[in-house]
Amino acid sequence: MNITELMTDRVATVSMDDPLSVVKNAFDNSRFHHLLVVDADVLVGVISDRDLLKAMSPFLGTAAEVRRDIQTIAQPVHKIMTRKLVTLGPEAQLQDAISVFKEQQISCIPIVDGIGQPIGIVSWRDIMKTL
Template sequence: MPSITQLMSRNPVSVEPDDSLLVVKEIFDQVKFHHILVVENNVLLGVISDRDLFKALSPNLGTAAETTKDLATLKKRVHQVMHRKPVTLPVTAEVMDAVRVFNQDNVSCIPVVDQQQRPLGIVSWRDIMRALGKKEAK
């Protein structure tokens, strides 16, 4: 089984806690992943998912019913919506460590950090499933 560093996505996209949800929305509109790390001074503070974003935004955005109040939801700040103190794994973690975290903590991604809590990558349950599928195919 590969190590966590072999499965993780390197150089994860990040935002700062004071960035607006508009910035987060624009990122998610452009990419195919579901989590963005929240980083300040190179230290991981939290994670914001596409689901967190959808819950925070008005469902009327982009519709004929859109109002000024709906547009104001885009001005909320990341720190108002993010999951603080996310569960993380060290770079020395094994795949089974990630599996345990996914099963125990009900998360869908795990940031991989160094000893100073600087994010080095991110691993999702899909990454684990992909690796298991490749192992079975051999």
């Protein structure tokens, strides 16, 4: 099976300088678990909902919230995004994605074209649905 048959081609992107509040809003209002970080339409990073949870103060929105807590959500995306990317091209096969997930501790694989622009994303959930 070709990876393009499996991938989600509806990707959500953010820029490196977007505040984490933009990321939080995207996760809160969609069913995405990963956002692709782009610079001039080229993939430069990935941020997951787990990355966001680790970066945010647990006191946000509570009576114990202080200014320092609010500042955690104002951080730019590039401070917490994953920069070491494992990607596949549109010619990849299902077995290629399975091999990547077995070898790497990642939860998604961005699918990029020949110039590094994201065209889709495959998560381990997509693999499990297929199997």
